[in-house]
Amino acid sequence: xxxxxxxxxxxxxxxxxxxxxxxxxxxxxxxxxxxxxxxxxxxxxxxxxxxxxxxxxxxxxxxxxxxxxxxxxxxxxxxxxxxxxxxxxxxxxxxxxxxxxxxxxxxxxxxxxxxxxxxxxxxxxxxxxxxxxxxxx
Numbered sequence: 001x002x003x004x005x006x007x008x009x010x011x012x013x014x015x016x017x018x019x020x021x022x023x024x025x026x027x028x029x030x031x032x033x034x035x036x037x038x039x040x041x042x043x044x045x046x047x048x049x050x051x052x053x054x055x056x057x058x059x060x061x062x063x064x065x066x067x068x069x070x071x072x073x074x075x076x077x078x079x080x081x082x083x084x085x086x087x088x089x090x091x092x093x094x095x096x097x098x099x100x101x102x103x104x105x106x107x108x109x110x111x112x113x114x115x116x117x118x119x120x121x122x123x124x125x126x127x128x129x130x131x132x133x134x135x136x137x
Contacts, residue, residue: 022091022111024067031118031133033059036075040127046077061118061133063089069099071120079127 020026036048036057048057059073069089074082087101097109097118109120118133 022093022095024063024089025065027063027091027111027115028065029063030136031061031063032136033057033061033073033075033131034134035130035132036073037130037132038075038077038079038127039129040079044127046079048075048077057131059083059131059133060136061120071099073131079125079129081125083122083124 032050034050036046038046038048040046050057056077057073057075059071059075062070067088067090068086070084070086072082072084085099085101087099089097089099091097091111095111095113097111097120098106099109099120100106107120107122109118111118116135120131120133122129122131
């Protein structure tokens, strides 16, 4: 009985040292911009899908293992712009990603369960813009 308790205790201690699936160490990598959905209101919706290496839209999110990020996104058309920012990020257990920019403002995104895609919604150029990034191969 004592031996079983020792083994169970040892397994519990090993389990406590596991890295969370939402830790920066496991999420680190590049996510390429694949889709932009722009809603300028009053039925003005515009969708851009990346078709090749040099097509519109273009950009990426780079998540680093030290919980910093860099985001660059360029797209044309309705409310087109280039958006560049960087700062810190964290992911909660539900997959919500909180990005903080240097001036202290935050914006949110969501991470799929497979951790292969990040979707960010932000107000840019008087429109609601949804950016979808997929993990680079």
